[in-house]
Amino acid sequence: MFQTLLRTLSVTETAQELASSQPTISRELKALEAQLGFALFERKSRRLEPTSRALALNIVVQRSFLSLAEIERAALAIRGERLHRLTIACLPAFAHALIPEVIRALRQKRPDTTFKVHSLEEGALTRDILAKFFDLALVEGNISGTAGVTTTMRCGDLVCIMPPDHALAQHDRLRPTDFGEYDVIYYSDEDTYRRRVDLWFQGAGVTPRLAIETTTASSMAAMVGAGLGVAIVNPMTALASDGTQVVVRPMAQPIAYAVNLWRPDATGRNRLGDEIAEVTTEAITTIARRLAARGLTERMS
Incomplete structure (x- = not known):
């Protein structure tokens, strides 16, 4: 029940999934909180929000679920089943510009593997x-409050994308002052790199003409392709979008861009998980080299 509540953030949906009733789930939740001695959820706008204590408890609970999953996988292997499944969590930008290459490379090694991408x-x-x-x-940001290991990998610098016939396309490298009179499609306030881009402009005393704010780099690229403005995006999205509708230019003062790869533990729960981490690292390294070869980032070893 606790795990389902964490996933759905709804007593009603939890009751439906567990073939129970809303009063029963509410009663069991209260009983669990009474037994634990602390609240697990707060109600906000008719949805549940887990407390910090609930998230801390969940780290321990996950270990039990992991043990059960390992037993199930072992039973399948003993029975001779050829079933492998990997679950990947990522930003929309990575699902568009990185994960397809990762899955393609891994399926060449393990064609029987299935994937679930969040x-x-x-x-x-x-x-x-x-x-x-x-x-x-x-x-993009750091992950705290959970067991696991995070590896930070630099894969280039932020770059500017624009329509091929845009005036900024005439520049080899872009300075903050180059953006003054043009519409800019911008990261949303909660984006990890929004503050760094703001500081880049502020350092030159420039206030960009903010035309559109959006939450995903892929939507920024689509809007640039539609001729709605220029955008400063991560290098993976830039490479994936580069073509007839969009061109890429580097920044005169580089803003380094890195990806954080998170694993549940130091060694990985199975060899398959280790392999996807290796393939992902190789894909990011390849992207960094492509960027450096095109002069879109500082040359990297």
Whole structure:
């Protein structure tokens, strides 16, 4: 019940999934909180929000679920089943620009593997990493409050994308002052790199013409392709979007961009999980080299 509540954040939906009733779930939740001696959820706008203590408890609970999952996988292996499944959590930008290459490379090695990709905004994604179990998670910000190991990988610098016929396309490298008279499609306030871009402009005394704010890099690229403005995006999205509708230019003062790869523990729960981490690292390294070869980032070793 606790795990289902963490996932649905709804007493009604939890009752439906568990073939129970809303009063029963509410009663059992109160009994559990009384037994524990602390609140697990707060009600906000008719939805539940887990408390910090609930998230801390969930780290321990996950270990029990993990043990059960390992027993199930072992039973399948003993029975001779060829069933492998990987669950990946990532930002929409990575689902678009990185994960397809990762899955393609891994399926060449293990064609019987199936995948489940959870693509969410950073805030919701971090909450899900705390509340669920994934074989791998890719985020921009740091993940705290959960067991596991995070590896930070630099994959280039933020770059500017624009329509091919845009005036800024004539520049080899873009300075903050170059943006003064043009519409800019911007990260939303909660984005990890929004503050760094703001500081980049502020340092030059420039206030960009904010035309559109959006939450995903892929939507920024689509809007640029539609001729709605220019955007400063992560290098993976830029490479995936580069073509007839969008061109890419580097920044005169680089803003380094990195990806945080999260694993449940130091060694991985199985060899398959280790392999996807290796393939992901290789894919990010390849992207960094492509960017450096095109002069879109500082050359990296």
